[in-house]
Amino acid sequence: MILIKNGFIKTMAGEDIENGQILIEDGKIKAVGKDIEVPIDVEIIDAKGCLVTPGLVEGHCHIGMWEEGIGFEGEDGNEDVEPITPHLRAIDGINPMDQSFKDAIGGGVTTTVTGPGSANVIGGQFLAMKTYGNRVDKMIIKDPVAIKIAFGENPKRVYSEQHKSPVTRMAVAAMLRETLYEAKQYMIEIEESKDDPDKRPDYDLKMEALLPVMKKEIPLKAHAHRADDIFTALRIAKEFDVNITLDHCTEGHLIVDELAAEGKPCLVGPTLGSRSKVELKYKSFETPKILVDAGIKIAIITDSNVIPIEYLSMCAGLAVKGGLSEEDAWKAITINPAEIIGIDDRVGSIEVGKDADIAIFRGNPLIDLNYETEMTIIDGKVVYSNK
Template sequence: MTTAFLGGYVVPVAGSPIEDGTVLVADGRIVAVGRAVDVEVPDDAEIVDVSGCWLLPGFVEAHGHVGVYEEGEHWVGEDVNEKTDPNGARLRALDGINPDDEGFRDALSGGVTTIVVKPGSANPIGGQTVAVKAWGRTVDEMVIREPLSVKSALGENPKRIYGEKDRLPSTRLGVAAVIRDAFVKAQDYRLRREHADRAQEPFERDPTLEILSGVLDGKLPWSQHTHRADDIATAIRLSEEFGYRLVINHGTEGHLLADLLAEKNIPVIIGPLFTSRLKVELRRRSLRNPGILARAGVKIAITTDHPVVPIHFLVHQATLAVKEGLDADTALRAITTHPAEIMGLDDRVGSIAPGLDADLVVWSGDPLDVMSRATRVFIAGREVYHFDDHTGQGVTANPFYTERG
């Protein structure tokens, strides 16, 4: 089945905007993008008229807890933190996601079609992250890539959680030691595994050390929760000691080390930006910080850290960051191409380009205008959300009852 989106102002993000553009979709993928006069539309194509609207790729939330930290469900829906083991590398966010979480419906209403779901920050090593689409019956059919990275935390959260238990780690020293000890064990594990392979001997696998070995091998980036500048420096120190690829998450004081982060080519997934300063680590939280980082040459993505900030406010954080000095083009990239590139998903999502998933959002106008609205959302070419002008409410297709092709 071929679908043609016709007549809209197409914003590929990775390329220049196209007036009166056409986007051709087949089998869930984008097959052509261009001016109407340059794209041949098959006679039997289904037509989606987007005249007078903006057509953009679905936004990418690079750090959220949708489905593992359900809203309004209290402890029943809180599966974000396994607070019993400082090293949770074997834990998978995938195993705790409820696709029926209200956050997924909110995501669609805000034009967010891809979400990187991560464990929380209670443990020095929290577990494996997963990239999912924002619509589906089971998480398995929503998955884009898994495992995607490994979540780790420095700073207040792990030292508070385990300090209250009067056990390691109760200090920043202890948190770093837990991470360092885990990687030393993973290095030794790799050597034993390589020896067993060469000798063709049996080898007892360890799920925790297998994942950490993947980090050391460069297969999985290290998603490091860190706010304060001194913790960011510790994150860099550990990554250089063990040679893994570091991605700073939150980076509230990253602007204080912007030149260092740029020099070392370390990206920052910054946010949430709408929160109050409820803890010491957030005392320098500011909407100016994304612009400072970007101007220094740091690749940034903006995050809501849902449910800390509701996920459909992702674009509004970008808009207000523009108000406080962030370049508008960079702001749009910070919720599309940049998070896709940082998390290794740019072969699937983040832009409107041939070969990528047909995750498309029709906007009433410029999405960086707070008065604009996501009116229709398509995932893999299937319409999964529309805004009903008569009721003034969004309508999400029910994945359990919608006829599936």
């Protein structure tokens, strides 16, 4: 058992606790409070003078799929020769030995949602995983958590270079519609064949991958920067009655009233860095505040390795500089992405029964560039220590 004591605890599940305590047993949080009953033989972690938070949650990245410092040999995120690939699984492309996982835990990031890139109209399956381990299968929280789809410049550029469809936004949308229609029909045929196995359609790996989307068990995860692409994503999700998250949402602040009426969660970023393509023209660290003020649930993302994953808290801090409240910024990198992804029963807050994923900071990473990550704990195990 481990007892963390004397820290300022941001539970993200209610009030902060000054000089609080967290009791950890068997990888789970057993108790949280100011004065809790503590066994005699417990291991003590004294967090005096430190900020104690839930392990940070990165809601959209590609960690382990574009390996650090390798190049082609470690690039496994885009099967960019076929625009419709829902059957590709992130679990088969992630290298947990990649340096980016060490960088993540060094920055207090304990959970990542990672998956294919945005070259394809349908890129494949995202998963949620812990950032510590040497075998992906044992690091998984939930798989799959979403199917990646992409709009705008990326699929247009990739396939125009190959002189094949899609080369226009119309074709991107048409190919997505065609595939979702096929998946809907596949689902109907399966349901209608329950009493007669001979009528069951031939097994189709691509269609099988889309069944959880059609059944609303997981959402489409839509890469969409520009306002018109965001609206196309929403239009198609409505047509097929499926759930969707709006990832990147770079021009979200320009259409905030429309997005508020739609009520879909937005994962905002990567905002740090240059405007490297046309659809990033209006990116701003003011976007999170504008969306939150309109009542939209947001997460802040690095899209790692676009922004190094250890700077997730810095991105939240820059959103604070852009007007977002500090409390909402903490939510955007802890409980909000956990809720958006559907893993908040395990991570995102410090509550009894949840996984013991804890970050201990000396200094506040949202407002102090000189902060240090003192310790990162995942599943009750100290996986990083600054001592």
